[in-house]
Amino acid sequence: MTAAAENGAQTAGRPTRLPRSARRKQLLAAAQEVFVAQGYHSAAMDDIAERAGVSKPVLYQHFPGKLELYLALLDTHADAIVASVRDAMASTTDNKERVSAAVRAYFDFVDHKSEAFRLVFESDLRNEPAVRERVERVEQGCIAAITDTIISTTGVHRARAELLASGLVGAAETAAQFWLAAGRQVPKSEAEALLAALTWRGIASFPLQGESAPPQGESA
Structure with a gap:
């Protein structure tokens, strides 16, 4: 048969x-x-x-085989996360709103697809090269999306923009993961707003292209 x-x-x-x-x-x-x-x-x-x-x-x-099945799952979710962050960057030209949208992309993914988030970021197979490559691809794809926005709006060099973008990605990923593990104790909208405010306070200190940096101590 x-x-x-x-x-x-x-x-x-x-x-x-x-x-x-x-x-x-x-x-x-x-x-x-x-x-x-x-x-x-x-x-x-x-x-x-x-x-x-x-x-x-x-x-x-x-x-x-089992590994091929696992990798197919990772590919599906990796593409979805990166696409969400890219969409967040393209959703507005207001940089403050872009930061909020990027944070929201991670919290939305955690909230609506918690199993997928755990599969990608809490895998017990991270030492497998093919799995590690996909997890790194998620992080690098999100960093690249935010890097391009930082370069276009501030004019800082790519290496510095990538460093800033990695900070935003790391903060959003870690905070969303903590929020999920802690049982969603803080309302999602409030958690997003808190992290977005923290992140924006740092990024806002970098002037737009053609502008001067605000005087030291002046709020953005």
């Missing part, structure tokens, strides 16, 4: 076949639940197949 036929037989009473893209999405969702609940090392392909309601041959038709 082929894997497709086997899958059809075991799913009697419900849709027997899904388009490949829909099946892949279903398998990724099941894998995410298992990986977050058990961690990569404890999760088994048997567990993922059972959670998805398919046979192992069907699972292997889409993903040749």
Whole structure:
């Protein structure tokens, strides 16, 4: 019996076949639940197949192994995080609002996709080169999006802009992770506002291109 036929037989009473893209999405969702609940090392392909309601041959038709499945999940979420930060930077020309939007992008991701956030930033497989590369790609992609904005508005050199951007990304990522782990004790909107205010106070000290820096001690 082929894997497709086997899958059809075991799913009697419900849709027997899904388009490949829909099946892949279903398998990724099941894998995410298992990986977050058990961690990569404890999760088994048997567990993922059972959670998805398919046979192992069907699972292997889409993903040749557990690592490939895990990496596919990371790719999906990595792209989503970077896109959110890029959208935040493009959402307004007001730099104060851009900072708020960047912070909000992280808190939104944590709030609405907490499993995905844990998968990317709390992986128990960070020493695996392919996993580490993807996590670093998320951080570098977010830093790059903010760096370009800092350069275009302040005129500081790229190395300095990257350093500033890494500070904003690190603060947003760490604060959002802490907020989630602490059980969302502070209302989300207030948490975002607090971090955005803290970050903006620092970035606002850098003048826009063509402007002079405010006198020392003067508020931006």
